[in-house]
Amino acid sequence: MKILSAAQTRALDQATIAGQSITSAQLMERAAQELLFWFYGHYGHGRVPADTLLLCGPGNNGGDGLALARLLHGANYAVRVALLPADSYSADWWHNRQRLPAAVPAAEIGAEALPAISADTVVVDALFGTGLSRPLAGLAAAVVAHLNAARARVVAVDIPSGLFADAPQPAASTVVRARHTVSSGLPKLAFLLPQNAEFVGEWEVEDIDLSPQFIADTATPWHYTNAAAVAGQLPPRPKFSHKGTFGHALLLAGSRGKMGAAVLAAGACLRSGVGLLTAHIPGCGYDIFQISQPEAMCLTDAQADFISELPDLSPYQAVGIGPGLGQDAASLAVLRQLLEAAAKPLEKTGQSLPLVIDADALNLLGRHRELLKLLPENTVLTPHPKEFERLTEPARDDYHRLELLRDFATRYRCLVVLKGAYTCLATPSGELHFNSTGNAGMATGGSGDVLTGVLLALRSHAQLPAFEAVRLGVYAHGRAGDLAAAQTGQAGLVAGDIVRHIGPALAEV
Numbered sequence: 001m002k003i004l005s006a007a008q009t010r011a012l013d014q015a016t017i018a019g020q021s022i023t024s025a026q027l028m029e030r031a032a033q034e035l036l037f038w039f040y041g042h043y044g045h046g047r048v049p050a051d052t053l054l055l056c057g058p059g060n061n062g063g064d065g066l067a068l069a070r071l072l073h074g075a076n077y078a079v080r081v082a083l084l085p086a087d088s089y090s091a092d093w094w095h096n097r098q099r100l101p102a103a104v105p106a107a108e109i110g111a112e113a114l115p116a117i118s119a120d121t122v123v124v125d126a127l128f129g130t131g132l133s134r135p136l137a138g139l140a141a142a143v144v145a146h147l148n149a150a151r152a153r154v155v156a157v158d159i160p161s162g163l164f165a166d167a168p169q170p171a172a173s174t175v176v177r178a179r180h181t182v183s184s185g186l187p188k189l190a191f192l193l194p195q196n197a198e199f200v201g202e203w204e205v206e207d208i209d210l211s212p213q214f215i216a217d218t219a220t221p222w223h224y225t226n227a228a229a230v231a232g233q234l235p236p237r238p239k240f241s242h243k244g245t246f247g248h249a250l251l252l253a254g255s256r257g258k259m260g261a262a263v264l265a266a267g268a269c270l271r272s273g274v275g276l277l278t279a280h281i282p283g284c285g286y287d288i289f290q291i292s293q294p295e296a297m298c299l300t301d302a303q304a305d306f307i308s309e310l311p312d313l314s315p316y317q318a319v320g321i322g323p324g325l326g327q328d329a330a331s332l333a334v335l336r337q338l339l340e341a342a343a344k345p346l347e348k349t350g351q352s353l354p355l356v357i358d359a360d361a362l363n364l365l366g367r368h369r370e371l372l373k374l375l376p377e378n379t380v381l382t383p384h385p386k387e388f389e390r391l392t393e394p395a396r397d398d399y400h401r402l403e404l405l406r407d408f409a410t411r412y413r414c415l416v417v418l419k420g421a422y423t424c425l426a427t428p429s430g431e432l433h434f435n436s437t438g439n440a441g442m443a444t445g446g447s448g449d450v451l452t453g454v455l456l457a458l459r460s461h462a463q464l465p466a467f468e469a470v471r472l473g474v475y476a477h478g479r480a481g482d483l484a485a486a487q488t489g490q491a492g493l494v495a496g497d498i499v500r501h502i503g504p505a506l507a508e509v
């Protein structure tokens with residue numbers, strides 16, 4: 001699914017109106033109908049709120065609010081409307097102002113006449129949408145501050161008022177803190193960034209039948225990976241396949257005290273359809289590893305506590321390095337040797353050996369940035385934000401971090417998986433793909449090691465191109481976390497639960 005800028009969203013509305021021969025008021029009515037359905041879904045079965053206040057601005061976001069006020073009134077909600085005064089109002093605002101039944105109380109907001117809001121009021125925030133052109137000030141900022149102070153249940157129409165859809169806010173801007181955001185058409189970039197979570201709350205997107213042709217024809221770097229994006233991407237396992245068909249992966253992982261990371265990554269790799277897996281681990285981990293992952297083969301390093309040797313790479317179709325690795329100088333030398341060896345094209349494919357680099361291997365890269373230029377094309381790096389900062393620089397905010405991410409992926413021609421609630425995969429061509437699956441239960445030690453194992457298996461798969469493999473792996477990892485949390489609850493989830501649900505998650509897609 002594409003994510004468009006605010007300007008492209010306006011053009012999409014216009015293209016829909018022109019392409020479907022409807023009026024802009026009819027499109028607004030569609031949006032309002034979807035909002036009404038959201039209220040039905042949320043407050044159905046006799047749970048209608050006693051007091052619903054619609055705060056309406058002067059543009060089409062306010063027009064949405066006025067149309068919704070009419071529809072909610074028709075559905076027997078007790079509604080009140082408060083109108084933000086302005087020099088001019090949009091045509092569709094006027095259209096819906098005139099259609100508002102006289103029985104609905106509608107008052108103009110003033111500095112001395114702020115609407116009454118209690119903690120029990122359900123407030124529909126329809127002040128400003130994607131047409132916001134500057135931070136809120138004056139009366140608009142005052143009413144939003146008044147709203148936020150009331151701690152009412154706020155449902156934002158399209159986007160919380162005061163929040164830009166695709167750009168950062170100046171510090172200390174006034175923005176509505178919504179409990180729910182109900183948006184039309186496509187998700188907004190702002191919804192996916194941690195810095196905006198306090199404003200956006202839980203969000204969902206309602207389908208208002210916007211022009212699919214315009215969306216297809218519009219270029220954007222931002223994408224949202226939903227089930228449809230990965231459906232059918234895992235190649236079927238042919239009847240006469242054998243363990244050699246699905247690749248032989250090598251995992252370099254573990255150190256004293258961190259063998260669990262190697263075990264988790266190996267388990268995830270095995271559950272993600274790899275044909276064969278060999279793990280190269282320090283000597284101290286032999287019993288631990290062989291007992292916990294009997295399906296994997298195991299090579300032990302000459303060192304007991306960390307990895308100091310790179311095994312012969314010729315048997316392998318992909319290599320993963322990093323989980324629990326530690327940062328010993330000998331392990332750094334192994335990483336360097338691996339990068340040098342992997343750069344040479346493989347005889348079979350003519351391409352470099354696929355690599356997945358995680359955790360301490362990323363930290364080593366960050367401390368020795370001269371190694372970055374050795375990264376083979378399409379290498380997969382899986383940093384969390386702190387690891388990414390060590391590879392680049394501290395980001396000013398989440399938007400700046402996305403810029404750094406895009407620059408890094410295009411500069412080093414690699415696939416960077418910036419992990420988080422909406423994990424963002426950056427491609428060598430500069431696309432950013434935000435993942436839709438996963439939950440806060442996965443914020444627990446070892447979840448990232450599991451992702452490394454999943455990606456290693458999918459990068460070993462000869463039939464999966466690099467980008468598709470990584471996008472699918474990130475999606476399936478999050479989905480496995482969701483399936484696990486449905487059984488354990490989020491607090492009770494441990495990384496091993498994600499491993500156990502990767503099979504079903506991959507089966508779904």
Ligand SMILES: NC(=O)C1=CN([C@@H]2O[C@H](COP(=O)(O)OP(=O)(O)OC[C@H]3O[C@@H](n4cnc5c(N)ncnc54)[C@H](O)[C@@H]3O)[C@@H](O)[C@H]2O)[C@@H](O)CC1
Nearest residue numbers: 013028031059060061128129130131132133134135136158
């Ligand atoms: N165009 C359409 O037909 C549709 C539009 N929709 C709604 O329309 C919204 C976009 O409407 P608009 O483009 O009219 O924009 P808005 O309603 O977001 O606001 C635009 C108005 O606010 C003023 N303004 C912007 N920033 C301000 C600020 N900081 N302080 C004071 N005034 C400010 C502008 O000068 C303009 O008058 C969407 O978010 C969505 O809610 C939906 O109804 C779907 C259909």
Ligand SMILES: Nc1ncnc2c1ncn2[C@@H]1O[C@H](COP(=O)(O)OP(=O)(O)O)[C@@H](O)[C@H]1O
Nearest residue numbers: 419420421438439440442443445446447448449
């Ligand atoms: N709040 C969250 N919502 C969704 N996914 C999450 C959340 N927190 C963490 N995750 C996922 O869990 C994994 C954590 O990885 P990482 O930080 O490397 O953990 P570790 O180093 O302990 O393995 C990532 O894939 C991340 O996307």
Ligand SMILES: [K+]
Nearest residue numbers: 125128159161
């Ligand atoms: K709004």
